[in-house]
Amino acid sequence: MPSTSREDEMQSGHGPGPLTEDLRRVLRTELLRETCSAATIARFFSMHRRTLHRHLRTEGLAFRQIANEIRFEIACELLANTDMALGQIAAALKYSEPSAFTRAFRRWSGQAPSEWRNRHRRVQKWRRPSKPLRLRHSLDSGLDLGTPSKLFRSDDPDDQGSDRDAGG
Numbered sequence: 001m002p003s004t005s006r007e008d009e010m011q012s013g014h015g016p017g018p019l020t021e022d023l024r025r026v027l028r029t030e031l032l033r034e035t036c037s038a039a040t041i042a043r044f045f046s047m048h049r050r051t052l053h054r055h056l057r058t059e060g061l062a063f064r065q066i067a068n069e070i071r072f073e074i075a076c077e078l079l080a081n082t083d084m085a086l087g088q089i090a091a092a093l094k095y096s097e098p099s100a101f102t103r104a105f106r107r108w109s110g111q112a113p114s115e116w117r118n119r120h121r122r123v124q125k126w127r128r129p130s131k132p133l134r135l136r137h138s139l140d141s142g143l144d145l146g147t148p149s150k151l152f153r154s155d156d157p158d159d160q161g162s163d164r165d166a167g168g
Contacts, residue, residue: 019045019055020066027070032092038063072108075101079117086113 016024026044030036041063042052056063071093078089090101105113 016061017055017059019052020059020061023052023056023063023066024070027067028074031067031070031074031094036067036094068104068108071104075105075113076116076120079113080120080122089113 022045023041026041027036030041030044038052039049042049045052047055053063056066075089075093078084078092084092086101087098090098093101095101095104102113105111105116109116
């Protein structure tokens, strides 16, 4: 990961300037679009590419550094929160091939994307229940289908008949 991190900036009391914060916001959406270059992004701020680079340099930053930080943040979010294949994430971030994405991610984090995902996964894969749910009543008994709790039997022995006791 590049040497200047957002955590370091916040701890030192010198946060990024307003241009850098705006640039980060714009890059979060534009990096996922068809074309995203320094010149294209500079036009969003009504300035020339060189002017953008000069402003960033005064803060000790570079456009490519910020773009890579945002790519890393997006990649981490996709790895942790989705089941997207690495090839799909690489394509979403506009890498020419999955191996290029893997090399970049390893450079940023020190580990392969699949390793990082295994350690940081927030989305659990959906699994089928081990036992099929059984109907509590037969369908021809005039059952009120409006309440899901009346349809399925609970496996908890303390819960047997609790919907009758609750007046439902």
